[in-house]
Amino acid sequence: MTDAVHARINDIVSNNDVVLFMKGTPLFPQCGFSSRAVAILERVGAPFESVDVLQDAEIRQGIKSFSDWPTIPQLYVKGEFVGGSDIMMEMYEAGELKQLLSEQGVINA
Amino acid sequence: MPMAADDIAALIRAAIPDATVEITDLAGDGDHYAARVTAESFRGMSRIAQQRAVYAALGERMGGVLHALQLTTAVPN
Numbered sequence: 001m002t003d004a005v006h007a008r009i010n011d012i013v014s015n016n017d018v019v020l021f022m023k024g025t026p027l028f029p030q031c032g033f034s035s036r037a038v039a040i041l042e043r044v045g046a047p048f049e050s051v052d053v054l055q056d057a058e059i060r061q062g063i064k065s066f067s068d069w070p071t072i073p074q075l076y077v078k079g080e081f082v083g084g085s086d087i088m089m090e091m092y093e094a095g096e097l098k099q100l101l102s103e104q105g106v107i108n109a
Numbered sequence: 110m111p112m113a114a115d116d117i118a119a120l121i122r123a124a125i126p127d128a129t130v131e132i133t134d135l136a137g138d139g140d141h142y143a144a145r146v147t148a149e150s151f152r153g154m155s156r157i158a159q160q161r162a163v164y165a166a167l168g169e170r171m172g173g174v175l176h177a178l179q180l181t182t183a184v185p186n
Binding site for chain 2: 087
């Protein structure tokens with residue numbers, strides 16, 4: 001069962017350049033940390049796919065073992081785990097998030 | 110079920126003995142905390158690895174009894 005969920009998650013992060021696993025939707029985030037993650041991605045102008053883990057109990061559990069990370073939100077860029085909202089904020093403030101996204105061709109520098 | 114700030118700090122220090130831990134109760138409700146963890150042993154580790162070390166110290170509590178922890182990790186200047 002875990003393998004099946006991990007395969008689903010792997011498909012999602014492989015088929016989308018930027019994926020945010022979050023609680024709620026970008027328009028209606030259900031948690032302050034998810035809300036902050038959305039705001040950061042919007043600020044850097046990165047188009048992203050979001051997955052509402054509150055609508056999918058399997059992914060909500062599976063993403064934690066898939067990433068070896070106990071909290072949500074979680075950001076993936078080009079299939080690589082970037083971090084949660086605190087790391088996103090630190091990277092944003094240091095200019096590293098924009099750098100990563102432009103290096104990956106997701107946004108224009 | 111909330112967790113006391115001192116308990117959070119003690120768990121982190123137990124797992125990362127050289128850590129300096131500052132806990133802030135963000136909402137004053139004993140349920141929404143910010144933790145700043147500074148440790149020489151973080152040097153050379155990625156941000157993800159540093160935060161994983163803190164999460165490992167908190168174990169199953171993270172996302173359970175401790176649902177809102179804003180986490181900052183750093184190496185001493």
